Amino acid sequence: MELFKRDTLTLAERLNRDFADLDLIERLNRIGGLAYRAVFTSHLEMADQVLTWAAALSDQSINMATLKTSRLFPENKSLLQITRDRYGIDIAEFEPDSDVLARYLADCGMARFHSSGEARKAASKNRKWSPLDEALKGADVWITARRRGPGAETLEFAEWDQARGLLIINPLADWTDRQVQQTVAAHEIPVNPSNAFATGSNTPALVDDGTPATPGAEPVEVSQKVHFIC
Secondary structure: OOOOOOOHHHHHHHHHHHHOOOOOOHHHHHHHHOOEEEEEEOOOOOHHHHHHHHHHHOOOEEEEEEEEEOOOOHHHHHHHHHHHHHHHOOOOEEEEOOOHHHHHHHHHHHHHHOOOOHHHHHHHHHHHHHHHHHHHOOOOOOEEEEOOOOOOOOOOEEEEOOOOOOEEEEEOOOOOOOHHHHHHHHHHOOOOOOOOOOOOOOOOOOOOOOOOOOOOOOOOOOOOOEEEEO
């Protein structure tokens, strides 16, 4: 195993250079070779599912986690178990402290939650950031499915998170919507139909025959059907 150094500036630069010439599974194998504990946090969206599929095929032990908030869609709960069964992997669930949430809502009230931006930020911290911090405890590498796009045009493959003291790696940083959808179709990766339309995405979701689900959109070539959960 390559020695992981806390002075990661040089390491991040090297990964940003090397990843451009590697395919997705090679990138994950590279991560596994340098990290003592790599954690991938999945939102169960389409790109996350592609990364989960690739991690299951890689030669490395990558810890997988998802945040179990009180506002998850039922379809995501089903998809989580389907994904575990399909790839024979463990995906740990981290959830907010129910007592803390109950106290917050009792103090804040739902009316204030819907009307106040500060209240929503506080609720987001309780529901998302606290369990995320727990999921990343002890990790030296945090893997995400983030990709370049509006607001993230310069997203790097690797970047240092000073606040958490770990290296963030984005193996899909240079992937397009089309690549994600074609990979899902070609390998029949299970996805949630409610996640098929990414916010701000110009690429349509696919119906069973590979034609776009939105009128007037460009056809996308696929070799197999997208596997939506029921």
